[in-house]
Amino acid sequence: MKKYFIQTFGCAMNQADSEKINMIFLQSGFIKVTNWKQANVVIFNTCSVRQKWEDRVFGLSEEIFRYNTENNTDILIWITGCMVRKTWINKQYLEDNLTRDKNKSKKINLLNNKEGIFNYDDKLFPRMWDKLDFTLRIEETKYLPLMLTHILWEAIGNDSKFDDYLKSKQLRETPSQANVIIQTWCDNYCTFCIVPYTRWWELSRTHKEILEECVDAVKNWAKEITLIGQNVNSYWKQFVDKKLWNSEKSTWNKLEWKSPFRELLDDINSIEWLDRIRFTSSNPHDMTQDILDSHMELKNNCNYLHFALQSGSDKMLKRMNRKHSYSDFRKQVEYLRSKDPLFSISTDIIVWYSWETEEMFQETVQAFKECDFDFCFTARYSVRKGTLADRMYPDDVSNEEKARRWHILNDLLLKSIQKRNKLMIWREEEILISWEKDEQFHWRTRNFKEVFFNKLEGNKIWDIVTVKILSLDEFVLVWEQV
Numbered sequence: 001m002k003k004y005f006i007q008t009f010g011c012a013m014n015q016a017d018s019e020k021i022n023m024i025f026l027q028s029g030f031i032k033v034t035n036w037k038q039a040n041v042v043i044f045n046t047c048s049v050r051q052k053w054e055d056r057v058f059g060l061s062e063e064i065f066r067y068n069t070e071n072n073t074d075i076l077i078w079i080t081g082c083m084v085r086k087t088w089i090n091k092q093y094l095e096d097n098l099t100r101d102k103n104k105s106k107k108i109n110l111l112n113n114k115e116g117i118f119n120y121d122d123k124l125f126p127r128m129w130d131k132l133d134f135t136l137r138i139e140e141t142k143y144l145p146l147m148l149t150h151i152l153w154e155a156i157g158n159d160s161k162f163d164d165y166l167k168s169k170q171l172r173e174t175p176s177q178a179n180v181i182i183q184t185w186c187d188n189y190c191t192f193c194i195v196p197y198t199r200w201w202e203l204s205r206t207h208k209e210i211l212e213e214c215v216d217a218v219k220n221w222a223k224e225i226t227l228i229g230q231n232v233n234s235y236w237k238q239f240v241d242k243k244l245w246n247s248e249k250s251t252w253n254k255l256e257w258k259s260p261f262r263e264l265l266d267d268i269n270s271i272e273w274l275d276r277i278r279f280t281s282s283n284p285h286d287m288t289q290d291i292l293d294s295h296m297e298l299k300n301n302c303n304y305l306h307f308a309l310q311s312g313s314d315k316m317l318k319r320m321n322r323k324h325s326y327s328d329f330r331k332q333v334e335y336l337r338s339k340d341p342l343f344s345i346s347t348d349i350i351v352w353y354s355w356e357t358e359e360m361f362q363e364t365v366q367a368f369k370e371c372d373f374d375f376c377f378t379a380r381y382s383v384r385k386g387t388l389a390d391r392m393y394p395d396d397v398s399n400e401e402k403a404r405r406w407h408i409l410n411d412l413l414l415k416s417i418q419k420r421n422k423l424m425i426w427r428e429e430e431i432l433i434s435w436e437k438d439e440q441f442h443w444r445t446r447n448f449k450e451v452f453f454n455k456l457e458g459n460k461i462w463d464i465v466t467v468k469i470l471s472l473d474e475f476v477l478v479w480e481q482v
């Protein structure tokens, strides 16, 4: 049997996409392996947000290419995800095809008819050329069995059942948790971000389809559901007139009427046997009152929210084409913490985005002090090819200077993690055991604090157990099972 290896980089959306890819490979008769040297096909589901992740993909591809050459093997490399702008197949398969028999070449003709399937001009390829066998954008995953059938010269799966990428099912990595995609792609065009160029227009799945998938996940033992999207609280936005959306947003609270996302949360909350709902990512400018309140009003909606501030400076937010101000963001944080002091907030920040002055940076420092984040993904800015910033804003600051600002924020973050974690001491918390490693169980509290505790006789994955928080070991909470 053919074997595949998959490595995922980046966000929860990419993790969910990889779960779909797993399903396609397994239903097509492949076996998953954990060492790429044993695989016939290696898949990199990539992220363009960080340069180091792109470099890792280039490095691994080089390594596989060398291994193939030295050992006379033929491990195929498929790249998908955010590094891919255009679909492409290695030239040799196209040329080989012309000399092969007519019946089989129907496959390639079919592919040829797909618009843009053979592009040689993506910036990815001159760099990788022969090392890369093919790329598909994530929404084109449905062509995967067809591509493999052509490349491997044997019938691979039946692609018709994967025709709609969003509907194709996922093979969950951790069955106690389900990542359910509700919305995908993004039309916000933040100037630093590549997502609007790597994926299509913002698209939401129907309420019915999502609800059915959640019910199905719970029937298959999921106790925690994470709703995934580039921008979850703009769920269904593409079907509503933009002006209407913006003017009605302020009325979406439980007294008047609800946002489409809140209606979805209400229905998911009432699924029997479900214990936890989370969602990511949220954008502060599309956050509505009814979604903030859902954390307090829906018993399964956890007291944790990840939403990206990016900078504490309004001037910088404008340059980034973010549509919220720092005070909008801060009000939302304060509201949630006023209702529940243990409410965890994590965020994303970019340091040294183009022309970030010391004054702008100090506004971000101030935001850190005021918001007491439970966690932050702090990125040192590096320009992403193809973004608006690539054309408009220089990335001309030394790495040392970027590191200096990064360390200032990191030191503040460590202090706020300590401060926030101290609030948890002596509390009893429910943990959903999700995975085990080295004789320890792992997972998180409802407010997303990570937990490791020794395996006890009688406990197993999927159990919900109560632990007591005893102390703080620098930043890490120390627990015992009650």
Ligand code: SF4
Binding pocket: 186, 187, 188, 189, 190, 193, 194, 195, 196, 230, 231, 283
């Ligand atoms: S909201 Fe901005 S940062 Fe987030 S995916 Fe869309 S364009 Fe990118």
